[in-house]
Ligand SMILES: Cc1ncc(C[n+]2csc(CCOP(=O)(O)OP(=O)(O)O)c2C)c(N)n1
């Protein structure tokens with residue numbers, strides 16, 4: 421059997437549904453022979469973003485796979501893999517490699533260059549090692565801290581034969597671990613004794629499919645919950661205990677509760693202190709539960725730790741709390757919920773003029789508000805792009821279902837949302853999948869609308885066109901004035917139409933909802949849609965320090 425055939429057979433055995441990429445790669449025909457769908461994108465990083473979105477929308481349970489050419493193909497995939505690494509997304513990337521004799525400079529190899537942005541990277545150096553290396557790859561993808569795995573297939577090894585008798589492979593079964601019962605007892609005690617506890621829920625809750633347990637636990641002790649941007653959706657944002665998403669921007673409810681908290685319980689969260697997650701103020705007792713010891717005592721000192729899968733740990737905590745204070749927990753105390761509601765009403769009142777603004781050019785907050793009215797949020801998956809669109813939508817889009825929002829961006833590569841949305845649609849074709857993107861971001865990946873059209877992946881692109889890099893003028897006022905460095909131009913509805921999508925340009929606020937309705941009809945007919953909404957630059961953000 422040839423090495424490339426063995427890899428394709430293993431992908432099939434592991435349940436891989438499709439491979440994204442831009443030709444060439446030795447796996448293309450062997451995979452097609454196995455009945456694995458091949459999806460060609462216009463650039464490799466979008467291919468990787470699709471794999472990422474597919475995996476995120478499957479809560480890490482299904483593996484997105486991407487394959488590309490050696491040299492430029494593998495180099496072009498870099499930002500997609502970096503993105504998956506920063507957000508801990510378990511995707512498999514299989515670049516073709518240079519032939520073994522040429523795995524030397526000046527040729528760029530994956531093993532040397534992807535080391536810092538992968539959970540594991542290796543090269544298949546001998547054909548008969550395919551089963552061993554693929555077994556390792558899937559083990560790392562399915563267990564422990566999620567992250568991208570890169571396995572390079574050198575062009576000559578791909579064609580090398582090995583004895584069929586050596587092809588022995590069994591799909592990898594994932595295993596997980598719960599918390600140490602002594603740690604669980606200690607943490608339950610600390611949370612019961614806390615005066616003003618707060619929960620910070622991260623992406624780990626979504627990967628563990630632990631949203632029911634999170635809700636039960638929060639209700640049991642009446643603890644308010646905020647999620648990280650990546651964890652958005654782990655807790656229903658219309659729940660009386662929901663504070664919303666603590667990103668760089670956040671609803672008015674997050675900070676007052678976080679400031680007065682004596683104990684912060686971070687579940688399924690790396691507790692990274694980075695610009696897109698609300699920082700934990702000094703002086704809190706921090707309890708952290710994660711699957712990776714490298715998260716502990718990283719950016720914040722941690723008082724109590726429970727290592728383990730979020731679902732198993734939360735189930736243990738629920739049982740332990742019931743054991744310590746009785747099966748009813750702290751039900752009946754409505755003070756916290758009342759305080760959240762008062763702040764939320766105040767917050768929405770503060771923002772209603774922008775959310776329902778009739779200004780022309782349109783205010784981007786009006787677009788977000790109208791999207792919420794026009795979409796059935798229980799049947800929608802939405803994602804943002806970086807820049808102002810992210811900071812505007814993260815606090816205001818009230819996510820009602822787990823997986824209803826793909827929040828991303830510890831690395832914030834402009835344009836990633838297009839591929840993420842396509843991947844999410846592939847994972848969950850029954851959902852309406854939308855991404856909210858600026859004109860600058862669209863410029864980086866827009867040609868891949870053609871991929872969505874050709875591959876019949878009907879997503880809705882909501883492009884807020886303010887003809888500039890929002891907020892950048894103030895960062896380089898001299899260059900902006902002399903060389904217009906902050907400005908952009910373009911008619912993106914025409915681009916999308918030219919690429920075969922349904923497209924409309926919207927200039928009046930009253931036209932937003934009807935345009936969304938028409939776009940949804942196009943999606944139902946299998947055709948991607950793009951709404952180019954001409955907006956003002958809006959630099960007011962929901963921050964509330
Ligand atoms: C690949 C990449 N390069 C640079 C940046 C830095 N960056 C973040 S937002 C932004 C401007 C985005 O403009 P646009 O997409 O038009 O959105 P707007 O803020 O104008 O709504 C830039 C340059 C980035 N995130 N990614």
Ligand SMILES: [Mg+2]
Pocket residue numbers: 858859860884885886887888889890
């Ligand atoms: Mg812009």
